[in-house]
Amino acid sequence: EVCRRLKAEKATRNIPIIFVTAMTEVADETKGLELGAIDYLTKPISPPIVKARVRNHLELKLAKEELENQNEILEIKVQERTREVALTQEVTIESMAILAETRDPETGGHIRRTQNYVRALAVHLKDHPKFTDFLNAASIDLLYKSAPLHDIGKVGVPDAILLKPGKLTDEEFVEMKKHTLYGRDSIKNAEKRLGDNSFLGFARDIAYTHHEKWDGSGYPVGLKGEGIPLCGRLMALADVYDALISKRVYKPPFDHGKAVAIITEGRGTHFDPDLVDAFITLEDEFRKIALEFADFEEERAALARKEA
Numbered sequence: 001e002v003c004r005r006l007k008a009e010k011a012t013r014n015i016p017i018i019f020v021t022a023m024t025e026v027a028d029e030t031k032g033l034e035l036g037a038i039d040y041l042t043k044p045i046s047p048p049i050v051k052a053r054v055r056n057h058l059e060l061k062l063a064k065e066e067l068e069n070q071n072e073i074l075e076i077k078v079q080e081r082t083r084e085v086a087l088t089q090e091v092t093i094e095s096m097a098i099l100a101e102t103r104d105p106e107t108g109g110h111i112r113r114t115q116n117y118v119r120a121l122a123v124h125l126k127d128h129p130k131f132t133d134f135l136n137a138a139s140i141d142l143l144y145k146s147a148p149l150h151d152i153g154k155v156g157v158p159d160a161i162l163l164k165p166g167k168l169t170d171e172e173f174v175e176m177k178k179h180t181l182y183g184r185d186s187i188k189n190a191e192k193r194l195g196d197n198s199f200l201g202f203a204r205d206i207a208y209t210h211h212e213k214w215d216g217s218g219y220p221v222g223l224k225g226e227g228i229p230l231c232g233r234l235m236a237l238a239d240v241y242d243a244l245i246s247k248r249v250y251k252p253p254f255d256h257g258k259a260v261a262i263i264t265e266g267r268g269t270h271f272d273p274d275l276v277d278a279f280i281t282l283e284d285e286f287r288k289i290a291l292e293f294a295d296f297e298e299e300r301a302a303l304a305r306k307e308a
Helices: 002-008 026-034 047-103 107-125 137-149 152-156 170-177 179-194 201-209 230-245 256-265 273-281 283-292 297-304
Strands: 018-021 039-042
Touching: 018 047, 039 047, 047 137, 047 152, 047 179, 107 137, 107 230, 107 273, 107 283, 137 201, 137 230, 152 179, 152 201, 170 179, 179 201, 201 230, 230 256, 230 273, 230 283, 230 297, 256 273, 256 283, 273 283, 283 297
Parallel strands: 018 039
Antiparallel strands: none
């Protein structure tokens, strides 16, 4: 009973217990060991043997405690290394995203809005049967961190085209479309330095495929349906919605209702139908994100209007 009580309490359960008893039956010894004793001595006892047994078990206890301490230290080091890796990922992505912002004055608020749109969609879809194998807490976090690099390729587009205050000519648009290739290639070069397990895989696919369309009419290569990586499909919807509700030199911001109508109209042609369904469910959340990170009062006013 004493052994049972000692083992039941957290403060005493690790104390080594040696039974010293006159009971010599195997069943008695078995029961004592099952209760948590580390040894079982029967009377009459030999003091030298008892001392040797006690010494051995104390040494074993100290060795066990030392091993547990080493495991705790190792776990702390693993956690520290994990934090360092995560910080390296964030700093790398943020540095590349800042580079994109320096080239495109419209990019700052756009980056923050689109990465939040993408996360909202991904969180909503993570329990959808089609996406459970891909969307989890870790992948959603990486999607959120990678999204700001979707237009990194614009650093390779000439200023005369990138900053043109008006509609692009056909030739200029051909050059503008190359930003998807520039983005993919720049991220691939970074991946080569970081190895096959690079965290930049999402960023590469997003940069390369966020202008592809569900029906295959997009660019740069005309990928179709589920042949477009999910991260690219998510960014495609987020990017178009944000372009619609944003002020540009060539257009005023559309109100939220009109943007929703245009996205809905693109279901099954421009966008993945499942993503559009999720967007419709989340449209109020999209509006809140857009309001929180709006760049201009004109955009806030348009977002406040519910109908097109």
